[in-house]
Amino acid sequence: MTQLSTLTDEALLDRLQRAAFGYFVQNMNPCNGLVADTSRDNSPVSIAVVGFALSSYPVAVERGWMERADAVQRSLAALRFFRDSDQSGSPTATGFKGFYYHFLDIHTGARVWQSELSMIDTALLMAGVLTASMYFTADTPDEAELRELADFLYQRIDWRWAQDDGDTIKQGWKPESGFLHYGWEGYSEAIVLYVLALGSPTYPIMGDCYAAWTATYQWENLYDHDYLYAGPLFVHQFSHAWIDLRGIRDSFMREKDTDYFENSCNAVSIQRRYTQLNPHEFAGYDENCWGLSACDGPTDEQADVFNEERRLFGYAARGVPYGPDDGTLSPSAVLGSLPFAPERVLEAMRNILTRYPQMLTDDRLSSSFNPSVGASDGQPWVSAGHYGLDQGIVFMMIENHRSQFIWQLTSGCRYISDGLQGAGFEGGWLRQGHPGGAN
Template identity: 40%
Template sequence: MKVDGMTFTPPVSSLSRRALMMATAAATGLTLTGCQAPKAKTAASTNGWDDTLADLHRRTFQWFWDVTPPKTGLTPDNWPNPDFCSVAAVGFALNAYCIGVKSGYVDRAAAAERTLTTLRTFWNGPQGPQAAGVMGYKGFFYHFLNMGTGHRHDTVELSSIDTALFVTGALTAAGFFDGDTDAEREIRKLGVALYERIDWTFLERDNGLISMGYHPEPGRQGHDDTGKIIRSWDRYNEGMMVYLLGLASPTHPIKATAWDAWAATIGVTWGANFGEPHLGFAPLFGHQYSHVWYDYRGIADAYMRGKGIDYFINSQRATVAQRNYAIQNPGGFKDYSGDVWGLTACRGPAYVKGKVNGREVQFFEYSARGPQSGDKEGNDDGTLAPTAGLSSIAFSPEICTPLIHTLREKYGSDLYGEYGFYDAFNPSFPKDLPSRSGHHTPKAGWVAYEYLAIDQGPILSMLENHRSGFIWDVFNRSAVTGPIVQRGLKLAGFQGVTPAGDWLKGGS
């Protein structure tokens, strides 16, 4: 298909984290063959949906339902050690409640009550310039919140991306709960109001980019005189959703040129690394978070029209690249293969050095992992995260579904527990080295103790998008949220480039 005189390649058909962000901007690559345009609306295929995927889907939903306090809706960052609430986690939880109703896991009235409680907590939480005793400022929220009070945890930043992840979940709830009960009407009202309260211009910089965040404490390193973090959302990553939300705002929109300012920074990561060319970002979460909500199939901005693909295909390519990398396994790590792969931000065994096949390796605890280049160590210490491949199932089910089966069959209960897959594992981590974050197991080697909310969330939502396209349909095309999404995309210059993108022709 040709758009603006350029050939566009449709996507392959279905066959079957913040401080780290500031230091991570590597390019990756892959191999991808075959092409077929998806259907116009819910192109996600149910091919390959089986008992294994269904069990993971149910367990991952149950994690959000069980660990989130029903009186506040403040979903913890991790479990079973809930130190603080993660604002982004709450956005994924709001998705989960909608999915739970659709799947019959929870009664609609109970899910609406939990959702409404959550939105009220965030709407009524104190906002202001103070350094303590507040939940946020200018409509934004602090990255982590105290589980008891809902106020800022420690001295964390006021976060643009975590606010975006929260509010997309809030808007999804507003789009889904379309009933005529008092609770559902209030959900719609608060979901939209929370979005419209955000003053996106507060974090807008003179160069048109959006700052990653703000601290009220003066004189912090890496901040300007106003307290904004100097590092902005540039290059290709999940930050694109911040721009789309900011552009669409009817109350505090960013400049119309903001998307072009961002797009001018992304080309440096385009290249071939382990396969077909794509915009690179080493850990897979950067290729997934925005796609949990935004349906990029068959639509493209000026940059992607120039490349003849869309951002969905870009994420397909990044996914296949990671599998290619694992097959090549330049680091010589144990168990890497075409059926065991996946690098992203996740828990790790320890900040310690150890030997792998006679080679000294620097291991990490929490880190944003991604493919290393050549023989350089890069940020790959042999730690694999199930969420990396599982959350890409909507892009590449032909390789992600076998991954899910292999992880279950090969590692069993070492890696799979009450709420699905534990956050990460490392078969190469030496047994004689201690770890505070996990334990050694007979089959999987080192395994994390915890489940992380921002890794659980994409697993559930992308499983559902693969199965039915549900989150994509609600967020992009519901009566409440569709006009918001379409306004942002059009202001960013997106156009439909295959029949899958015809829905963008409507709306404002």
């Protein structure tokens, strides 16, 4: 950590971003392009992590971290796997109706953990698929196949089916019981889901579905900030990883005279104010030590005890100001806020890494730490291993801050532009041409 503390901001970000990229290289099955959810032994695949990996390869080529041919082959391996995967919807299939189960076996691609057919995770996967297709545009057989596969996979998804004749998109489906009983309601990371569902040329959602979703939003004033509420930081980041939401507004945001990017900036300010006030008096909290989000955490859960009182929540979506909060912070959630508040984020990252150097393993950030829960050696609790979603948001938001390269790629994607306009977004780069805006 001594070395990192002396680096310039750009050199520090370069180190952290390259280490995050290494996660996808080290935890990918080269036979099928699938990427493990975590670096822990016997981890299954998370389809969302595959989406982050597919988005990382073009950046790695541009930065000289990977040969273009290697990136193409890794991408093709994943796209070919999903094309050929079992779409029967059986309990051991890979997917159904173009969607995929949340967690898959890394060797066979079969569903594991009785996981749901996940609409949001399929959307994050498809965002990566489309990002790859916008970069690999060379007139070669491999890159042409990649683009064709991307179109096929995206157009195969039956987004309308995922509404189940309801007002909003359902969160999931299981072969044993059908659709889950709840839909995507309340502000969340689902902007990218609704945009891709609206942009589909084959099975788009009905036009009023997006308005039905935004009608469930919760607008609040927190710490003197008017703000579209969501407690965990990842909600304010994931759609921004792919979509440049600066200066473009849907009907909801036009009425509030703001945009989703500015709302995420407010989320950072609210997090900093909450940890500065530290209402539960957790160790380590202050204006430069924040980051409540979905992450791993210590647990006091008792096996086979239903609904027991708990003080520690394990893996959970922590948020402010209403909780849950058990003193666990996510450094990747801080770094994932980089485009929204660069100076504040860098200030916090340097503070966290100086105070808690055990956050880094080979320059790669752990999922989380909890200074209020000490290990036997008196050190703070630190999550073991690494999580692909953490590395993905770190990698992409550093890149969006450094070069805006991913935003430039996706703003040239007609499906995304169509989806944004279908959702009622106007202004900004959408005003300057279709598709691709300023590009």
